[in-house]
Amino acid sequence: MTGKTPSERKELIPKESFSEWYDNVLLEAKIADDRYPVKGFTVYTGWGFSVAKRIIAMLEGGLEANGNEPMQFPVVIPEDSFQKEEDHIEGFSGEVFWITHAGENELERRLLLRPTSETAIYPMFKLWLRSHQDLPIKMHQTCNVYRYETKATRPLYRGREFLWNEGHTAHVSYEDSEEEVKAAAKIYQSVYDRLGLSYITLKRPDFDKFAGADYSIAFDTWNPDGKVNQIGTVHQLGYNFAKAFELTYEDANGEQAYATTTCYGMGFGRTLAATIAHHGDDHGLVLPPAVAPRQVVIIPILFKGKEEQATSYAEELYSKLTDAGIRAVLDDDPRFNPGDKYYRWEMYGVPLRLEVGPREARDRKATLVRRDTFEKTLVLESELVEKVHELFDAIFMNLRDKDQAKLESLIVDAYDMNQLRVYMESRMIVRVNWCGDPDCAFNIKDQVSGEIRGTRWDEEEKPTGGCVMCDDEGKYVAYVSRTY
């Protein structure tokens, strides 16, 4: 074989050591680089941002089909707008970045960097809203938001700048905003489903809802380190913001009425982190074909004197795949040997590897290797495209099914505090009966360092006994876990 440069292969870190594995994959697979010299601010690098862009496109496509118009609002919010909704100020003021100066001069009116955009958007909605015929107003934007997080930061999971998409809508009635909450939840679920991610859809307890919301729905997913990862939220804001921002309209009878509003957000860092953490293995990333920047890597296996044969056949296969709309890459870099190339593209999580040697060239065949199972299939050149699509489906279904099984294996029931403590220590997601009293939730957090994350939103679960904490009548089935 040709290619005599020293191996660039490094020792693999087992996924069991999740924290180390994760940091290594972020750098080796060029997902993100956390060495930017401001704490909590991360650089998305080429491969990672290419995956993120595909997730963004999935979500934006769903939102625009739902009638949300794409918009871009300014990153700065004036102090007086921010302070209109009381709960909202209380919830966010501790983590706001302020802009106080322009050059040497103090600004007359302080500005803040949006921690979320309700207070930027609603004053404009007010200008756009005159009559019931103007409703609904539905928009979305993909942007960065800024929160001075005091908890430990971690790239993609928790940063002080994060990339997300936020949707904001205004409606004529509470019923309409209820429908919007359901529609938004469906769009979010369809994105997670296409990434093969398992999650639970919870209604957050009142003490943990979005600041200024009537109620909040959240999508929680498991993480290998035993903390759940919130990958999206949908909020029914009811009349709260509409009243604070005087979002009124003239109804069909000529009377002034308040609109209702909803908002929702999906963090792309966390969704990307979940995709990496769920599907990855000891060799690095394993990407669902739908979001892999390159779906097939073609690696010619070169034998001395027969290089030409394999190389030109590999080029032929590359064109064939590319013409069929498959994102392929031909790695014929002579500086590296095939083993080094396998290592690199496995780290990148490319779903299929196509090996082409002189024998394959002679027989007009190709060997396909699955990234998720390393299973090899020898296929005829004439059936290549069809077979690649079949394997993409098989890979996706395998990832999705394994992911779902993993989530199910993590959910257990506890009926007393001892059981709950044991399960928390073994990093499970625990279902308990709860009386609904926030004090019991706080005591649980104190005693087992797990939080009540909420109750199922998508299905009704009936309590089967007394509250796990106080033994009073159980009114809810709540989920308890450690969290980011």
Ligand SMILES: [Zn+2]
């Ligand atoms: Zn209780």
